[in-house]
Amino acid sequence: MSITFSQDAQSIVTLTIDMPGRSMNVINAEFGNALENAISQIEADPGITGVILTSGKDSFVAGAEIDGLFRIADPQLAFDMAQALKSQLFRLERCGRPVVAALNGTALGGGLELALACHYRIALNNPKAKLGLPEVKLGLLPGGGGTQRLPRLIGIQKALPLLLEGKEITPAKALTEGLIDALAEDRDDLLAQARAWIIAHPKAKARWDEKGFKIPGGDSKHPANVQMWAIAPSMLKQKTQGLYPAPQNILSSVFEGCLVDLDTGCEIESRYFAELVVSPVAKNTIGTLWFQLNDIKKGASRPADIAPSRFKKIGILGAGMMGAGIAWSSARAGFDVVLKDVSRDAAEQGKAHSEALAKKAVQRKRLDSAKAAALLDRIHPTDALADLSDCDLIIEAVFEDRELKAAVTRETESVMDSSGVFASNTSTLPITGLASQSVRPQQFIGLHFFSPVDKMPLVEIIVGNQTDQTTLARAFDYVLAIKKTPIVVNDARGFYTSRVFGTYVLEGAALLAEGMPAQVIESAGKATGMPMPPLALQDEVSLSLGWHVAEQTRKDMAAAGEPYVAHPGLAVIDIMVNQLDRPGKKSGQGFYTYEARSKQLWPGLAEHWPSTSDPLSQQDMIDRLLYVQALETVRCVEQGVVERTADANIGSIFGWGFAPWSGGTLQFINATGLETFVRRADELAQRFGERFSPPQLLRDMAAQGQRFE
């Protein structure tokens, strides 16, 4: 039984949700049937004096089961499903007996909506428990009455941020926000409080079912709310560029629902819910950020037959920004870290980065001060090579220079644990080449971190030609242990992320070379849904670095006798770096001019690249900026650099923010439709160059009706 029914001496019924074979309760058909039985029993027995809802797991209810929703293609099914759940919740809410939610742990999505349909909510005061309505993050909205009951409970203006951002909050915060009515110290206290409330309120009903109920802060037509509604869509689209229908539908559901009665509002909510369930953005988001991400975390890209492992001690070479960040992330996950630089001073400075982050985390109450102190104690700054002797993972984060990297590799390998792994944090240098300087190339691997390390969720693991499976598995386990998401790619110039990312910023430069006004390019860049437009992004990563990498590539390819075609955007970078001395944001001068807190596009751009009288449409520019990345990703797949669709999609969103609405670089092609994509790419190739020409792999897949699965 998913919900057990027990009645005490006072005829108070406790419904304990405890779905068999699961670590957490979820809302699905099985749950629905169990709830139906429970409600029917309550309705049939007028002797029951009250109802307590709780869970037999550590958490309450984690939300709706995504698998079922993901498969729905017919809005009628989604509508009926939402209505069915809500009709059960109405029956519970209006059963004529007091109903209390005893939240013994995390209650998310449908779990919280279930609690909102109770008359009183008590939560265990566990700071690790989360309460929230995170549906928006998967491109959906809370379809179990959440957009209706939450504003009626705490007011429209307090409810909207929780709904629109999907914020998950602790029980203590939920109490101050008004989501719950009381906190309990332990399970006994929780149930005792629930009983006491039921006994004290034998005639309880929902506050919105009381006569004369008014929404706190007023309904949707209250003047203060009307002012908010006027600007809310602008504030939203400033963030979303209008590319995400879920928050837009949440606004509508709350607005319209808070002009009418709860029952009508709930039906309105179901309509907006149904539209989202079948929307491409929800399918893209759920496919990538739920299923594919979960697969990755479960080790889909990890060699399966190698036992899980954990390194004893991490040595980090180079205490610059990257090294310091890796030290923080490792120490935070409980690893002992040796942070080595050429001088003790430099190493200390690297540790200071962690001290600053720890201080901030303590201030924001994300870390208690004892744990922060212990964390910092785990980081040992040093200039002594010998201190690395018992490290079984070395992460080299020195300057991107082959000879320097070779030198530190040899030096370190001479002292480190010989059974350990040597990893290079490089963003572009081929791993196989670096491994050739190693005495143990099979234990050599690439771990490409992103900056700033403490915030960026991705690590790109690069497997060199000689890297063995055990090394890969150990590296993979480490990345998961520091709570980052690993993608696994094979060795090639620029690997996957840097290579594809580069095509985006260079396309922006190419548009400039063709005479598109810089501002128009940047506006198109924003309209793609990328977090930053291409010229601003090129400034951030520095034009001189871009030029340096391109030059290195050109030289390497010449040395290898491979044909090299210069990207048309490179000519712009060349002039910017080598003639105009505008190397990027760090120097205060790039495509933009940087002042204290503002930046402006450099007016000189229009002189060096005069605007054409016949500019492209914004859609052409958007397509170029997105297609060029998707096409480069397909080339990575074709060349075996990327082996799994999940790695490509997750890597693109977590690595460089590829338009998340699309579900990632390969899902973008799926969602466009392969045939349509190939047709448009051919058209772009004809107009703008060979880089848009679809690889044979893609043509074949399109012809055979395949998708990137």
Next chain:
Amino acid sequence: MSQAFIYDAVRTPRGKGKKGGSLHQVTPIHLLKNLFDALRERNALDTSQVDDVVLGCVTPVGEQGADIARTAVLYAGWDESVAGVTQNRFCASGLESVNLAAMKVMSGQEDLIVAGGVESMSRWPMGSDGGAMIMDPRVNAAMDFVPQGIGADLIATLEGFDRETVDRYAVRSQQLASLASQEGRFSRSLIPVRDVSGLTVLDHDEFIKPDSSLESLAGLKPSFKMMGDMGFNATALRKYPQVSQINHVHHAGNSSGIVDGSALMLIGSAEKGAELGLKPRARIRACAVTGAEPTIMLTAPAPATRKALARAGMSTRDIDLFEINEAFAAVVLRAVRELDLDMDKVNVNGGSIAMGHPLGATGAMILGTALDELERRDLNTAVATLCVGGGMGIATIIERV
């Protein structure tokens, strides 16, 4: 087709549209009653001869709701046979009433109409009627809604009007309005507002600030920067991808004032005028409405003017005076630039920046002002035009007879 003539034009003075403004104590229906009384007395009008009353009102709620036109007819004691309709074309409503009245007459279906509008902005503030384009997030998003001030600042940005340019225009409006008021140029139309005992409540446009100067305006903070930064700018910029940022130049001193007021015109056929012994003052030559891009919202006066001119077979050179509603300084400056007008013919007695813009009434007011000035200068033709919410524009051409 019949021709439509203007027989009379009356208006209230404009009172500051807030607490402490002289007309804040006066109900909107009472503003109208004053004018209905005046129109009847001045023309010795047998009100049973009037077919319909068309009134504009942009916030037709509360005291202004429930068809204030028919309400005013009955409250003013006009003949019960006189019908009344209230319509809302935002800031064009007052002029729309005139145009509708003209079309009723021209069509031959009706002979004598009262057209005008009313707005007590102090009692029923702008926005109190809500509206899907503003409050419904789905509609708001689909339309890329931004408040007019953002559109006005965007016009200034696109046209390159800097703060001094728009402020200079505002000072001109104040000086011209002040002079016109002092010289009594509005006196033919201006009907003082009197209370229930006949005591005068307000007999002049009280919003005018004759001492306004470039220096005094320079101290005013831009009105739309904060809301722009909160998100409206981004909405406007998505529509205008060539613009990197909006230059916020408009403020309380170079935008139209919020005021209370009302205006009426008596419009009829030649035959009906002759029958009642009324003397026609001007013929309505043509009128037009049009729509343009709704986010910038305020660019349609020029296209509407061109449309009306084309209908009349005229060009801007045939027009002696232009009244371009001073919703914002940049709106007038842009229309002048687009239509290539001689500034000496434009808003020669100031406008809404100096005297205020009682939304539902303004169109009828500025057409009346233009007619008075044509007579004073002994000129023949005038255009009144306004920018309108939702991106619309309106224009009316009159010619003295």
